[in-house]
Amino acid sequence: MSILSVEHLSHGFGDRAIFQDVSFRLLKGEHIGLIGANGEGKSTFMNIVTGKLQPDEGKVEWAKNVRVGYLDQHTVLEKGMTIRDVLKSAFAFLFEMEEQMNAICDRMGEASEQEMTEMMEELGTIQDLLMAHDFYIIDSKVEEIGHAFGLDEIGMDKDVSELSGGQRTKVLLGKLLLEKPDILLLDEPTNYLDVQHIEWLKRYLQEYENAFILISHDIPFLNSVINLIYHMENQKLDRYVGDYDKFQEVYAMKRAQLEAAYKRQQQEIADLQDFVARNKARVATRNMAMSRQKKLDKMEVIELAKEKPKPEFHFLEARTSGKMIFETKDLVIGYEEPLSRPLDFSMERGEKVVLVGANGIGKTTLLKSLLGLIPSLEGTVEQGDYLHIGYFEQESDPGNTTTCLEEIWKEFPSYTQYQVRAALAKCGLTTKNIESQVRVLSGGEQAKVRLCKLMNRETNVLLLDEPTNHLDVDAKEELKRALKEYRGSILLICHEPEFYEGLADRVMDCSQWALRV
Numbered sequence: 001m002s003i004l005s006v007e008h009l010s011h012g013f014g015d016r017a018i019f020q021d022v023s024f025r026l027l028k029g030e031h032i033g034l035i036g037a038n039g040e041g042k043s044t045f046m047n048i049v050t051g052k053l054q055p056d057e058g059k060v061e062w063a064k065n066v067r068v069g070y071l072d073q074h075t076v077l078e079k080g081m082t083i084r085d086v087l088k089s090a091f092a093f094l095f096e097m098e099e100q101m102n103a104i105c106d107r108m109g110e111a112s113e114q115e116m117t118e119m120m121e122e123l124g125t126i127q128d129l130l131m132a133h134d135f136y137i138i139d140s141k142v143e144e145i146g147h148a149f150g151l152d153e154i155g156m157d158k159d160v161s162e163l164s165g166g167q168r169t170k171v172l173l174g175k176l177l178l179e180k181p182d183i184l185l186l187d188e189p190t191n192y193l194d195v196q197h198i199e200w201l202k203r204y205l206q207e208y209e210n211a212f213i214l215i216s217h218d219i220p221f222l223n224s225v226i227n228l229i230y231h232m233e234n235q236k237l238d239r240y241v242g243d244y245d246k247f248q249e250v251y252a253m254k255r256a257q258l259e260a261a262y263k264r265q266q267q268e269i270a271d272l273q274d275f276v277a278r279n280k281a282r283v284a285t286r287n288m289a290m291s292r293q294k295k296l297d298k299m300e301v302i303e304l305a306k307e308k309p310k311p312e313f314h315f316l317e318a319r320t321s322g323k324m325i326f327e328t329k330d331l332v333i334g335y336e337e338p339l340s341r342p343l344d345f346s347m348e349r350g351e352k353v354v355l356v357g358a359n360g361i362g363k364t365t366l367l368k369s370l371l372g373l374i375p376s377l378e379g380t381v382e383q384g385d386y387l388h389i390g391y392f393e394q395e396s397d398p399g400n401t402t403t404c405l406e407e408i409w410k411e412f413p414s415y416t417q418y419q420v421r422a423a424l425a426k427c428g429l430t431t432k433n434i435e436s437q438v439r440v441l442s443g444g445e446q447a448k449v450r451l452c453k454l455m456n457r458e459t460n461v462l463l464l465d466e467p468t469n470h471l472d473v474d475a476k477e478e479l480k481r482a483l484k485e486y487r488g489s490i491l492l493i494c495h496e497p498e499f500y501e502g503l504a505d506r507v508m509d510c511s512q513w514a515l516r517v
Helices: 042-049 083-110 113-132 135-148 165-179 195-206 219-225 244-279 283-298 363-371 404-411 417-426 431-435 443-455 473-485
Strands: 002-013 016-027 031-035 057-062 068-071 183-187 211-215 228-233 236-241 324-332 346-348 352-356 378-383 389-392 461-465 489-493 506-509
Touching: 002 042, 016 042, 016 211, 016 236, 031 042, 031 219, 031 244, 042 183, 042 211, 068 165, 083 113, 083 135, 083 165, 113 135, 135 165, 165 195, 195 219, 219 244, 228 244, 236 244, 244 283, 324 363, 346 489, 352 363, 363 378, 363 389, 363 461, 363 489, 389 443, 404 417, 404 431, 404 443, 417 431, 417 443, 443 473
Parallel strands: 031 211, 031 228, 068 183, 183 211, 352 489, 352 506, 389 461, 461 489
Antiparallel strands: 002 016, 002 057, 228 236, 324 346, 324 378
16 A cells, blocks of 8 residues: 655756656555765655655655654754653644543533534544543653653753754654654664664664655665665666665666666767768768668667766875873863763874764763863863864754855865865765855755865864764765875764774773763
8 A cells, every 4th residue: 555655756946956757656564765875855855745845846645644753854943842842742633632622521511412422422532542542641651762762861851952963863753753653754863873772773663564764874774674775866766675785786787787778879879870971962872871860860868877976085184293182181071060070081193083972971072172162170181282173063053054165265265266166076066066055955965065174174183073974875985985094183973883993993982981871
């Protein structure tokens, strides 16, 4: 049975087409991985099927009474709402039913016998629905999911606007699972999640009976939960049965076949054109030339997809730093209250250190304390000599209205326009991306703009806060290669073991000094 059907969908932004005549059907129980390079339109597709965006052309049809749960990487949580409020909002439709029930009860005093019978029936139906959806144990269900995601340790009454990226994702995921939708739409759910919760989500999706569509660039995670791939490329959506590894195999074969057919056809076109050019003027062979020209005119020309620009990352290196990079003595990090025990941490020139551990325990805070961006509560931080530090933050400013060109020019005013464009193109951005505002780009494209700034500044120390979030497979591989090649020191926060394996000299588990575990 078809839960969702999309027919002849076309959509674009300005003169940039994203989909051209795309059709798609989602069947009961299908576990779909939606993949494609950064900026191909995966999140746009999700926004169209959920009704947040109207397509330029085409039809989106859901089966009747299907409840859709959508985890959106760009959801804004309202200031003033607590974690508990957000989780309870999963049951909004049940609270509406309770209001209906109360309204019916209020009208009963003035009802006729006939109306009373109808009202009693309606009350019975609502009561059954409330019981079926566990309405009377909502509080304990909210507490249960809060405990499963470790939200009770943060404090269920904490304002959601004060949460870190990972904590935010957990709240949204918790709300989604409480809603028990008939279909899950998940847009990069593992971004900002720590290893333990990625494992939890993996098990949940493996046992999930209903259908889901999952966007993810985390290939091991994707492979473990899906049975179908939809690949988005060049305004088309193609279906492949099996996991990501199987898709790569079939995709490579299809591409090789298409390239062989293209070469054969190009040769045939060249031969026909040559014959026509040589024979159309001679009376004896004019008819043969005309028939070959007709064949040329009718021929359906095979077109090869344009090669997407592949990123080439290379970090400019400053003069060598002193032997010691950072040294802390009894450092206590935090804001109003401490997040760590007194911490003695040191890092030497050339070391590549990875910080791992659950969300919200203070990894980003440690980075900011080492940089002096936030004051420590106790203890000292000593920076070494001759440090040229490059810092990659988790998120860019959502209100930023500058274009990519202006963004890089602000950092490097001496660059010519050609140099700015070349620097952005090297990061895998197209001409259209380069001229667009940063905020309209996909998460992965925005990350490439921030990497561009970092790479063109001479550094000898890199502090990277989850740089792989949102990046597609090619960009991740290239970033890993560039970081391995970098001769400076690296302090990296990362939740993807396959990314930092072979790169890190030392992996530091932050739960050993954190007060929140």
